[in-house]
Amino acid sequence: MSNNVVVVLAGGLSHERDVSLRSGRRVASALRDAGCDVVESDVSAGLLGRLIELGRPVVLPMLHGGAGEDGAVRQALELAEIPFVGSSAAASRVAFDKSIGTTVAWEAGLRTPQQVALPDDLFRELGASDLVAALAERLEFPMIIKPSRSGSALGFSRVDSVDELPQAMVKAYGYGPVAIAETYVAGTEVAVSVIDTGDGPRALPAVEIRPDSGVYDYEARYTAGQTRFICPAEISDEVAARCAELAVAAHEALGLADLSRTDMIIGEDGFPVFLEVNVAPGMTETSTLPLSVEAAGLDLGELLLQLVSVARARGAR
Amino acid sequence: MTVPEPRRDTRLDRYVSSYAERTHGLAVSAVRALFSVANRPEVVSLAGGMPNIADLPLDAVGDSIATLIKTRGTQAMQYGSGQGEERIREQICEVMAEEQITAHADDVTITTGSQQALDLVTRTFIDPGDVILAEAPSYVGALGTFRAYQAQVVHVAMDENGLLPDALEQAIVSLRAQGRRVKFLYTIPNFNNPSGITLSLERRHQVLDVAKRHDLLIIEDNPYGLLTLESDPLPAIRSFDAEQVIYLGSFSKTFAPGFRIGWALAPHAVREKLVLAQESATLCPPVFSQFAISTYLETWDWRGQIKAFRSMYKERRDAMFEGLTENMPQGTTWTRPGGGFFVWVTLPEGLDSQAMLPRAVSARVAYVPGPAFYADGFGTRFMRLSYCFPTPERIIEGTRRLGEVLHEELEVRRTFGLGTTGPTSSRDLAGPGPDLS
Numbered sequence: 001m002s003n004n005v006v007v008v009l010a011g012g013l014s015h016e017r018d019v020s021l022r023s024g025r026r027v028a029s030a031l032r033d034a035g036c037d038v039v040e041s042d043v044s045a046g047l048l049g050r051l052i053e054l055g056r057p058v059v060l061p062m063l064h065g066g067a068g069e070d071g072a073v074r075q076a077l078e079l080a081e082i083p084f085v086g087s088s089a090a091a092s093r094v095a096f097d098k099s100i101g102t103t104v105a106w107e108a109g110l111r112t113p114q115q116v117a118l119p120d121d122l123f124r125e126l127g128a129s130d131l132v133a134a135l136a137e138r139l140e141f142p143m144i145i146k147p148s149r150s151g152s153a154l155g156f157s158r159v160d161s162v163d164e165l166p167q168a169m170v171k172a173y174g175y176g177p178v179a180i181a182e183t184y185v186a187g188t189e190v191a192v193s194v195i196d197t198g199d200g201p202r203a204l205p206a207v208e209i210r211p212d213s214g215v216y217d218y219e220a221r222y223t224a225g226q227t228r229f230i231c232p233a234e235i236s237d238e239v240a241a242r243c244a245e246l247a248v249a250a251h252e253a254l255g256l257a258d259l260s261r262t263d264m265i266i267g268e269d270g271f272p273v274f275l276e277v278n279v280a281p282g283m284t285e286t287s288t289l290p291l292s293v294e295a296a297g298l299d300l301g302e303l304l305l306q307l308v309s310v311a312r313a314r315g316a317r
Numbered sequence: 318m319t320v321p322e323p324r325r326d327t328r329l330d331r332y333v334s335s336y337a338e339r340t341h342g343l344a345v346s347a348v349r350a351l352f353s354v355a356n357r358p359e360v361v362s363l364a365g366g367m368p369n370i371a372d373l374p375l376d377a378v379g380d381s382i383a384t385l386i387k388t389r390g391t392q393a394m395q396y397g398s399g400q401g402e403e404r405i406r407e408q409i410c411e412v413m414a415e416e417q418i419t420a421h422a423d424d425v426t427i428t429t430g431s432q433q434a435l436d437l438v439t440r441t442f443i444d445p446g447d448v449i450l451a452e453a454p455s456y457v458g459a460l461g462t463f464r465a466y467q468a469q470v471v472h473v474a475m476d477e478n479g480l481l482p483d484a485l486e487q488a489i490v491s492l493r494a495q496g497r498r499v500k501f502l503y504t505i506p507n508f509n510n511p512s513g514i515t516l517s518l519e520r521r522h523q524v525l526d527v528a529k530r531h532d533l534l535i536i537e538d539n540p541y542g543l544l545t546l547e548s549d550p551l552p553a554i555r556s557f558d559a560e561q562v563i564y565l566g567s568f569s570k571t572f573a574p575g576f577r578i579g580w581a582l583a584p585h586a587v588r589e590k591l592v593l594a595q596e597s598a599t600l601c602p603p604v605f606s607q608f609a610i611s612t613y614l615e616t617w618d619w620r621g622q623i624k625a626f627r628s629m630y631k632e633r634r635d636a637m638f639e640g641l642t643e644n645m646p647q648g649t650t651w652t653r654p655g656g657g658f659f660v661w662v663t664l665p666e667g668l669d670s671q672a673m674l675p676r677a678v679s680a681r682v683a684y685v686p687g688p689a690f691y692a693d694g695f696g697t698r699f700m701r702l703s704y705c706f707p708t709p710e711r712i713i714e715g716t717r718r719l720g721e722v723l724h725e726e727l728e729v730r731r732t733f734g735l736g737t738t739g740p741t742s743s744r745d746l747a748g749p750g751p752d753l754s
Contacts, residue, residue: 013354013357013359013360013681014354015347015350015351015354015675015678015679016350017350017353017354017357018350018351018353018354019350021353120729120732123732123733124728124732128732128733128734129734132733152347154347154675155675166733166734166735167733167735169733170672170729170730170733170735171672173676173729174672174673174674174675174676174726175675175676175679176679218345218346218347218350219344219345219346219347222345222350223344223345224328224329224330224333225328225329225330225333226328226344227328227329228326228327228328229325229326229327229328229329230324230325230326230327231324231325231327232324234324285329286329291325291327294325295325
């Protein structure tokens with residue numbers, strides 16, 4: 001295991017491949033600047049064999065969406081006894097599925113939106129009109145419809161009336177067989193990253209997100225210039241402390257390791273509502289985790305190097 | 318919690334307030350990002366327009382390029398003329414003669430692919446707000462260039478015989494009556510990208526007549542004209558009139574796109590301006606590529622090579638037809654191109670090719686959604702499929718996967734009662750053109 005190489009995994013076959021490649025490039029570059037010997041790799045046949053040939057180096061998965069984030073690739077790394085940075089396969093599986101992750105957060109006492117998870121075949125079997133009517137009755141408008149297992153706001157819609165529901169559901173099902181409907185939470189949108197370099201999870205300064213269009217969708221996320229990021233967020237120390245507390249609580253409740261990012265909305269009463277947690281936070285030029293790292297006075301490459309050391313010391317899982 | 322200072326308020330783009338007006342609105346898109354997956358080998362991509370150049374005589378090309386460097390390297394690797402090298406311009410006149418064009422090498426300007434010819438022509442003629450007429454649908458790369466020069470594209474309807482001359486005339490008259498400056502018609506008369514439709518011989522004359530009557534310049538873009546699969550090439554519009562037409566040609570499909578050599582054949586006065594524009598853009602088009610292609614044309618049976626390409630593409634096109642017939646759900650129709658690279662598919666009512674793309678990518682098949690080929694957001698009911706690059710077996714497999722995607726999407730839409738009403742942004746079309754009525 002005494003191997004100083006770090007393999008940054010990026011790409012994959014998910015809908016977020018492009019974002020993953022950008023995250024991977026940035027992470028690899030930051031690690032190289034910190035003096036690390038980095039190998040960049042896509043996910044393809046023969047990956048495990050190559051990693052074993054390399055002497056089972058520490059892997060830094062920068063895969064977003066699909067098998068990269070739902071625990072599948074991490075499960076393979078665990079099987080092959082290859083150490084990696086980040087949460088275990090089991091924890092990733094739970095966190096990546098928004099319906100399960102939100103339930104865990106709610107059971108841990110965190111504020112969450114009201115949420116319903118609906119597979120597409122349920123509508124087929126029970127009849128869409130009855131279910132849509134029940135959904136409209138149970139959750140208030142506006143509501144958010146999104147795929148349960150996707151990221152980067154892909155397949156996301158805000159729905160203001162019952163007439164818009166079918167189209168939004170169809171859009172979400174384009175990304176997977178289960179869709180989530182949840183109440184819309186108005187307020188200040190913030191992202192809080194959590195890191196754990198060996199002495200327990202700690203929250204980094206919150207990043208406030210103000211997209212010009214009002215909606216933090218794919219375009220607003222990845223087109224530089226279309227969103228204002230304010231870090232630390234323009235919120236009181238008291239509210240900032242609540243946000244940090246929520247992010248750390250989500251990280252712990254879901255059994256996450258090393259790093260995570262929790263997206264939340266601060267309601268009018270100053271209390272944050274958990275939206276979702278990411279086990280592979282974006283590291284692109286427009287992602288929020290690197291902004292938090294900078295605001296905390298840390299260097300991204302040095303921080304990643306520490307996380308690599310933690311993973312190396314932890315060894316295979 | 319201690320809040321570190323100073324607080325950073327950033328858009329993560331320090332030049333955000335400095336961009337030119339024409340740059341505003343350029344943004345990443347989730348649809349475009351999906352093509353990053355389409356390029357993976359696990360995915361059958363029926364999206365790209367890459368020619369299959371594996372059948373080229375690569376050894377012979379390699380030998381001739383080695384000889385070129387040894388014998389004429391100091392010329393071939395030097396700066397050259399802004400208009401392009403004389404010898405290749407003469408040879409291009411021989412190539413164009415295949416489509417009955419009579420031209421003089423002086424009127425040819427070499428460009429970095431015909432894409433740059435489009436750029437030079439657009440920058441030469443278009444002021445912001447000027448109108449360009451184009452077929453519906455039209456080439457996505459041309460629409461991008463027109464947008465970059467802040468032109469407004471107005472689409473003109475077409476049917477299975479190509480552009481409708483009456484619709485063209487109506488558009489010119491109506492736009493000019495509104496005081497709009499209509500600068501030119503952009504047309505791909507042979508195996509139109511994306512529709513695969515060819516402008517019939519009769520229509521060529523009619524379109525030219527309309528253009529002459531209304532003093533409208535025609536930009537004839539012809540990258541696929543020699544790649545006919547069933548008959549001889551039709552005469553180019555330029556072959557009927559040297560003054561009304563700027564003709565754009567390319568070696569990208571008949572030889573190889575990596576050399577980036579195309580050309581513009583323009584009336585003398587325009588040619589002067591194109592050369593000046595070329596000099597300000599690149600000083601000179603790639604000299605080495607010109608020499609390499611010139612050597613290829615001189616030493617290889619390029620006409621025989623085009624025949625070989627035709628037979629290879631015919632097999633692929635037929636595989637596409639077979640796969641579509643076998644796998645597409647009822648209500649799907651498609652064009653039957655006699656050449657070129659593309660088939661244009663009209664989806665069953667209610668389906669949206671753009672919304673369906675994530676499902677297709679999950680199923681490991683890719684296509685280009687219809688709206689890419691419209692300047693006005695229409696086209697959601699269409700998709701472009703290419704048969705140029707995948708092998709016939711992969712094409713059949715791709716259509717099988719695509720068929721499943723369409724069936725699944727139809728089922729989900731039916732479940733939600735959306736099966737019979739089209740997306741609001743789609744024109745309800747019988748053919749590949751817009752219903753302008």
